[in-house]
Amino acid sequence: MADMEELTTPVRQHHRFNVDRLKKYLSAKSYVSNNDTLSVRQYSYVLRKKPPGALLPGAHKVDREYCVQKALYSAGFPVPKPLIHCTEVNVIGTEFYLMEHVEGRVFRDLRLPGVSPAERAALYVTAVEVLAKMHSLDLAxxxxxxxxxxxxxxxRQVSTWTKQYTASAHRDIQPMNELSNWLMNNFPANEEEVTLVHGDFRVDNLIFHPTEARVLAVLDWELSTTGQPLADLAYFLIPHYWPSGLTILSTMGSLKGIQGIPTVDDLICVYKRCRGITSALPQLKFYLALSFFKMAGIAQGVYARHLLGNASAANAAEFGHCVEPLAVSALQLIQSRPLKAPQEARLFLQTPNGQAVLQQVKDFMRQFVLPAQKEVSDYYxxxxxxxxxxxxxxxxxxxKVKAREAGLWNLFLPAASKLTQLDYAFIAEETGRCLFAPEVFNCQAPDTGNMEVLRMFGTEEQKKKWLEPLLRGEMRSCFCxxxxxxxxxxxxxxxxxxxQEEDNFVINGKKWWSSGAGNPQCKVAIVMCTSTxxxxxxxxxxxxxxxxPLDAAGVKLVRPLTVFGQDDAIHGGHFExxxxxxxxxVSNIILGEGRGFEIAQARLGAGRLHHCMRAVGLAELxxxxxxxxxxxxxxFGKKLYQHEVVAHWIAECRLMIEQSRLLTLCAAxxxxTLGGRAAxxxxxxxxxxxxxxxxxxxxCAIQVHGGAGVSEDFPLAHMYAYARTLRIADGPDEVHLSTIAGLELKDQMTKAKL
Structure with missing residues (x-):
């Protein structure tokens, strides 16, 4: 539940207007006096106006909102009292209307935290009763x-939301195309009933009595019209079908397992009883699919406004990730069988466990990791x-504590996570979108490679002393x-x-580019030496x-090296x-003297793939x-993407990303299936x-950003440093090209013999 302090915020920069002009206007209408102090904070339910910037067709018609609220208030239906409708654009820069503030409870979370299961049930029932009452109103x-x-x-709805989605789409999403086509070809046969339709009827658009299970006001009539009432009922029921873990709004999430929330059947029974309906509602599945389509269209529109820089939602950037899962959920619902998730349509299929973990990682990234980027950046x-x-x-x-509690820990290690290399490839791509994300899941290099070495080749003593603390995340390591x-x-x-000298090995030499060695938790190095x-x-x-051990006598961290001038402290630096x-x-030797290259080849196989998939995720970002x-x-009078050269860059980038992803998945x-030698x-x-x-x-991204692209205002320069370093780390391109050429010649000669 949210109180006024939580519901209001300082007015965001692009929503600000001239407060003095508003005060002057309200004073002329006798709503305030010249002596009053007018304080303005951002809130959704008192002054409603058009947002700034270009709008999608038909969006934000405040005159319609005012009209319907005025009619409903006069009929005694619970809405805030509309006070005044202003069409004079010069007052605050756009048309607006004012309504009275209604004091009560607004639940931002549809699970209704903080109330008993019994009250939770009562609040949902009264919400459906109000919906049924609205649908029973006499329009004439x-x-x-x-x-x-x-x-x-x-x-009209399918046509409208298809146009809205198409106008705002930032990329082609096949499930949205498929869902739109299904809706177009499966319209209900009988749609003669016409009532007032709210269009966005949700619990968080209701103001409840402070202590009673009673609705005092229905809010947000922006999408209201006349039409089929089942569309409103289906939209209200959507949270019962919501994809698990998807939270594009603080208000939206799955209601599964929440005590007190009535079932879909229970809510339908309440609705039918209030409206005197005795027949079944066979068309409801269509309207559920339509509701998902509309929600996906709304999410796409919010994301499009984010791209244009005039979104109202503070978390508008997250909405672009939610369009496809919503469309997939609708298709699952209408097909009455599990629909393959987007990655299953590809050539290389994850296991069911891999799919589930990938979704968990995506949710965790969206909810916790990505929002933490600014705080991490500020620290450095x-x-x-x-x-x-x-x-x-x-x-x-x-x-890291949250990730471990969620079971998202050591995902790179098949023995611990039960994931295949192919499963983890998709996960590595997701974590590649944030420079510190792999560490959150204890999947950061070089620790992953070192843990693999100890798991495969370490003695029981070495595993207990070094591997187990690394797996628990209690220490870090480096590779020299x-x-x-x-x-x-x-x-x-x-x-x-x-x-060797008696029971010890003696080491002398210099190493550099020892990544992670600067972190105070880095306690041990795996050092490759020439055995004399x-x-x-x-x-x-x-x-x-x-x-x-890095605290052994004679070990000296000489200096941190820089990558294009950056010390890469976020990864613990790269030390000489x-x-x-x-x-x-002597017991610290791994596998035995002279086995270094054998270990190195085993260490680098999967690790190189992890780097490559993280590079794919980096490129996607x-x-x-x-x-x-x-x-x-x-x-020069056009958006940058309207210049052919930039459009071609975008196309070429997409081609290269898809090619690299497929090549990496094939290797994984x-x-x-065939082992490291075959791969x-x-x-x-x-x-x-x-x-x-x-x-x-x-x-290309840096070039489009101009000077900003090489500045610290965007992450591109740091990302480029990582990507360019990758062409040297774990073997330079030229060494790998020689390997490829040699293996290709061998394969061709084998074919010729056959």
């Missing part, structure tokens, strides 16, 4: 018989010159392979040495991996580390930012393709 007596077009309501700006920049901000630590004094693209060049005690002459048989006569127990900028800026599928060429291909693609998409 109210002089509203010409308020709308009446008959053929469904055809505040501590840019302080050692505190290496710490993990508290908000990320809090999100690249060296500053040699060309590390050929890893056999490394000079960091390892030799091995006698083999095989180039790839002389290297070993050893666990080195020197090892001088560092002694560790970059393309989204590109489109938003192209839709909101004008040059091969890894799952080697595909992993090498996607490692090159995904990094190149991300760089190109980001370059």
């Amino acid at each position: 007596a109210l002089k509203l018989d010409s308020y709308g077009k009446g008959a053929h309501y469904s055809r 700006v505040k501590h840019a010159q302080s050692p505190l920049r290496w710490n993990t901000p508290q908000i990320i630590e809090d999100l 392979m690249t060296e500053p004094d040699v060309a590390s693209s050929d890893a056999t060049n490394m000079e960091c040495s390892l030799y 005690t091995t006698s083999t002459t095989i180039r790839h048989g002389r290297h070993s991996m050893v666990l080195v 580390i020197h090892f001088k006569n560092v002694r560790v127990p 970059a393309l989204e930012l590109l489109c938003q900028r192209a839709a909101s800026r004008r040059t 599928h091969t890894l799952d 080697r060429k595909q992993i090498a291909m996607v490692k090159v393709a995904a990094a190149r693609m991300a760089c190109k998409v980001l370059d």
